[in-house]
Amino acid sequence: MGDTDSTEIFTPLRVLIADAVGEELTEMLEDYDDIEVVGCAKKAIEALILAEKLHPDVLLLDLEMPGETLGLILKLIKQLPLPPKVMVSIPYSSLVLRERCLEAGADSVFTKTAELEQIAETLQKLARAKQTVERG
Numbered sequence: 001m002g003d004t005d006s007t008e009i010f011t012p013l014r015v016l017i018a019d020a021v022g023e024e025l026t027e028m029l030e031d032y033d034d035i036e037v038v039g040c041a042k043k044a045i046e047a048l049i050l051a052e053k054l055h056p057d058v059l060l061l062d063l064e065m066p067g068e069t070l071g072l073i074l075k076l077i078k079q080l081p082l083p084p085k086v087m088v089s090i091p092y093s094s095l096v097l098r099e100r101c102l103e104a105g106a107d108s109v110f111t112k113t114a115e116l117e118q119i120a121e122t123l124q125k126l127a128r129a130k131q132t133v134e135r136g
Contacts, residue, residue, distance in 0.1 A: 012036040013127035016056035018047035018065055019089060025060065028116045034127040035120070043067040048076050051084055058126055059084045060119070062112075063101065064091060074105035085126065087119075 013035050017025050022040040029035050038054045041047035044067035051059055059077065063070055070088070077083055088106040090097045092113070101109045110119060 010034075011130075013058060013123060013130055014038045014054070014056045015123060016041065016047065016050055016054060016059045016084065018042075018044065018050075019060055019062040020064075025116065025119070029120060029123070032120060032124065032127075035123050041065075044070075044073045048073055051077055052080055055082045056084045057130060058123060059086045061086055061088050061106075063088055063097070070101065071104040078105050087122070089114075 012033065015029065015035055015037050016039050017037060018041040019025060022042075026037045026040060029037050038056050039050045041050050042065075044061075044065040046067075047059060047061060047065065048068075050056075061070075061073070065073075067073075074086060074088075077086060085107040086105065087108045087110060088101045089110055089112050090101065091111070093111050098109045108122070110122070
């Protein structure tokens with residue numbers, strides 16, 4: 001009976017990917033039961049539209065997405081009724097870039113050179129935190 005209750009409570013972490021390597025990330029994340037990729041965007045404005053429509057828990061956002069500036073997109077995303085956590089990928093390790101992203105509203109920043117497994121590991125930590133909140 002306890003197993004049934006936990007199954008009813010369990011909902012995977014909903015992730016929206018807005019990144020040039022979206023297909024690669026999607027394929028890798030399909031292996032994780034606690035993570036569900038709900039969409040992929042190729043442009044910043046598309047990420048905003050999909051975030052509003054799909055209500056993801058997390059948005060993986062590429063700093064170099066074509067379209068609007070990062071600051072504007074982050075501001076608009078954070079104004080959504082149910083804003084997702086935003087993880088921004090930067091092209092190389094830079095304290096200045098990292099600080100700019102965090103000041104603009106990113107919840108976390110990672111380099112594109114980060115192993116995909118590291119990204120999945122971070123998402124799994126967020127999924128576990130989500131489950132703890134839902135149960136509490």
